[in-house]
Amino acid sequence: MPWYKKLHWQIIIAMILGLIYGLIASRFGWVKFTEYWIKPWGTIFINLLKLIAMPMILASLVTGIASLSDLTKLSRIGGKTIGLYIITTIIAVILALLVANAFKSTGAFSGELRKQLKEMYAGKIQEKQDIAAKQIKKGPLQSIVNIIPQNAVDAASNNRNMLQMVFLAILIGIGLVKSNKEKTGIISKIFESANELILRIVELIMVIAPFGVFAQLASVITELAGNDPANAMRVLKALGLYLFMVILALFLHVMFVYIGMLKLFTKISIKEFFKAIQPAMLIAFSTSSSAATLPITMECCEKELGLPEEITSFTLPVGATVNMDGTSIYQAISVVFIAHIMGINLTFMDQITVILTCTLASIGAAGVPGAGVVMLVIVMQAINIPIEGIALVLGVERIIDMFRSVVNITGDSAVTCVVSQSEGNRTNSPTALESKTDDNPNL
Numbered sequence: 001m002p003w004y005k006k007l008h009w010q011i012i013i014a015m016i017l018g019l020i021y022g023l024i025a026s027r028f029g030w031v032k033f034t035e036y037w038i039k040p041w042g043t044i045f046i047n048l049l050k051l052i053a054m055p056m057i058l059a060s061l062v063t064g065i066a067s068l069s070d071l072t073k074l075s076r077i078g079g080k081t082i083g084l085y086i087i088t089t090i091i092a093v094i095l096a097l098l099v100a101n102a103f104k105s106t107g108a109f110s111g112e113l114r115k116q117l118k119e120m121y122a123g124k125i126q127e128k129q130d131i132a133a134k135q136i137k138k139g140p141l142q143s144i145v146n147i148i149p150q151n152a153v154d155a156a157s158n159n160r161n162m163l164q165m166v167f168l169a170i171l172i173g174i175g176l177v178k179s180n181k182e183k184t185g186i187i188s189k190i191f192e193s194a195n196e197l198i199l200r201i202v203e204l205i206m207v208i209a210p211f212g213v214f215a216q217l218a219s220v221i222t223e224l225a226g227n228d229p230a231n232a233m234r235v236l237k238a239l240g241l242y243l244f245m246v247i248l249a250l251f252l253h254v255m256f257v258y259i260g261m262l263k264l265f266t267k268i269s270i271k272e273f274f275k276a277i278q279p280a281m282l283i284a285f286s287t288s289s290s291a292a293t294l295p296i297t298m299e300c301c302e303k304e305l306g307l308p309e310e311i312t313s314f315t316l317p318v319g320a321t322v323n324m325d326g327t328s329i330y331q332a333i334s335v336v337f338i339a340h341i342m343g344i345n346l347t348f349m350d351q352i353t354v355i356l357t358c359t360l361a362s363i364g365a366a367g368v369p370g371a372g373v374v375m376l377v378i379v380m381q382a383i384n385i386p387i388e389g390i391a392l393v394l395g396v397e398r399i400i401d402m403f404r405s406v407v408n409i410t411g412d413s414a415v416t417c418v419v420s421q422s423e424g425n426r427t428n429s430p431t432a433l434e435s436k437t438d439d440n441p442n443l
Contacts (some may be wrong), residue, residue, distance in 0.1 A: 007206060014210035015217050018286075022221020031222050039219035042286075045212020048205045048291040049283075052158050052198060056295050057162065057317045058169045059195040065173025066188045074170070074314075077419060081315045084261075084415045085323040086359065092325040093358045094252050096332035097351050099249040103241060115315065148436030159291050162321045166314070193311075202295045206279075220398055226423045239396050242337050246400050250407045255329040255422040257325075258414040266421040276304035277413045284409045288401040290320040297409050301416055311420045319412030324362040324375075324405030326411075331358050331376045338380070338389035352385045357382045372401060 003009050025034045027191055065074060104291040147163045149155035155164035175182050259270055274281075280297040287293060298316050301307045339346050346354075373390065380387055 004071075007209065008278045008282060010210040011286070014214040015084065015282070015286060018214040019221060021214070021218045022142060022254055025222045034219055034222045038215050040215075042212050042215030043221055045205075045208060045215070046289065046292050048208075048212075048289050049287070049295055050289075051206065051296045052201055053159055053162070053291060054156050054165055055194070055334070056198045056202070056298065057165050057313065058156070058172075059191050060298065060309055060313035061169035061317070062173045062176070062191045063188070064308070064313040065170060065193065066176040067310060068173075068177060071174060071177060073423065074174075077311060077314055077423065080419045080422060081318055081415060082322075084418060085411075088257055088261075088325050088411055088415070089323070089359050089362050090329050090355065091257055092249075092328045093332045093355045095253055096249045096329040097336065097354065099245050099252070100333045100336035103245055117268030134333055156346040161293060162294075162317055166317050169313075183234045198295075199299065204300055206296070209279075209283065213282070216286045220402075224396075224398065230363060241335070242393060243334050243396055245337065246330055249333060249401055250326055253280075253325060253329060254410055255405060258410055261340055261414050262416050264318050265418045267418055268421075273305070273413070273417065276300055276437060277410065280409055280413070281406050284405040285402045288398065288405045290405055290408045290412070293405070293409050294320045297412060301413055305413075305417065307416055307420045308425050311423065311425065312416055315389065315419055316412050319415060320409075323411050323415065324372075326360050326382065326407030327372045327375065328358045329407070330372060330400055330404050331361075331379050334376055334393050335379055335383070335385065338392055339385055341392055342386065342389050344385060346383065353383050354379060372404070373397065 004013075021038075022034075025031065045297040068074060147167050149161065149164040149168060152168055155161045155168055176188055181188075262268055262270060262273055277297070277300045280300045282291055283296050284290065290297075294316060297320075298312050301312045301316065302309055335354055336346060336351075357379045358375070361378050373394070376390060377387055380389070
């Protein structure tokens with residue numbers, strides 16, 4: 001197949017064209033045109049991905065569990081998955097604090113720029129603060145309560161309820177395993193057929209992926225720059241060190257934690273791993289959403305890496321909601337950076353509190369709209385940093401969201417590979433390197 005017909009190259013070209021168009025549009029004042037005529041196509045693409053996410057979770061997870069003969073395997077998979085997600089999140093926060101403390105700076109913020117940013121984002125800060133207050137008020141066990149749906153239709157109606165759909169699918173799958181196959185066999189076949197149908201729909205959606213990615217990137221650039229590209233450059237210059245710290249920490253986390261996990265616990269080639277999930281990484285970058293990217297991540301892991309559906313259908317949906325390593329890195333660095341700008345010295349105990357709060361918040365804010373900023377509010381409140389300081393970093397929050405979403409889905413995929421290998425499953429992908437021995441390492 002010619003290189004230009006391969007999906008990942010089409011998406012890369014679309015991203016470059018979207019970036020170029022966005023710069024031209026902001027320079028010549030095409031912001032409204034882009035908002036009205038370009039951005040909607042990106043929104044349509046994201047909506048299509050979100051549309052198929054819930055049905056895909058239900059069909060694939062039910063099918064995977066129903067194929068199990070031993071339900072103890074499901075509990076093992078769940079324990080390993082949650083354990084790995086928590087461990088990688090703790091490591092992510094510690095790494096972020098090390099990076100942030102290594103670059104002490106007050107930044108390039110003039111008094112005028114600080115005032116301008118606080119006025120610009122005052123409404124957004126208040127909105128996120130209100131959401132965070134409601135989240136804290138519900139108590140520490142509310143995250144567990146939120147997993148159990150009151151109504152199956154309600155659970156399926158909102159992508160923020162992804163964990164509820166996972167719970168519902170697990171119940172149905174367990175019920176099918178324990179039921180008489182002669183009586184419930186037709187239901188299992190319905191879910192298998194639905195799963196196959198959904199995979200074909202995902203392939204159809206990916207046909208328009210390059211156009212959706214172009215529209216998304218074009219709108220992001222024009223929204224950032226607005227009608228005054230010079231103002232955007234001032235903000236970017238002031239936040240240059242902050243951007244560098246976040247991206248550096250994200251890169252180090254991928255290099256040492258995820259690649260380290262793959263090398264230690266799997267027999268999958270690192271090169272083939274990234275080649276396999278490249279389309280999902282590109283979609284995550286352009287959409288800034290792990291949930292919207294979920295159908296693509298599942299397809300990449302199953303088709304390109306050959307991971308079994310019974311593993312991917314559990315680990316990836318859970319990861320899309322609770323595994324927020326990239327977001328935790330963003331929060332930890334943001335807290336330290338804002339504290340430095342505001343002249344606040346963080347003690348050792350403050351930074352321990354940041355580690356604990358970021359880890360707990362990554363799970364607790366799973367179903368909260370705008371979870372990244374809401375979690376940042378919670379962390380800042382835990383160590384008494386004025387919430388108004390968030391205005392200092394919100395100017396580039398959208399850019400960082402793109403990078404941290406890539407890290408989040410990379411972590412989901414890496415953990416899925418490790419869990420799959422620990423269960424004795426080897427990739428059957430023609431592109432991945434696999435061992436011919438049966439001595440798979442266990443966690």
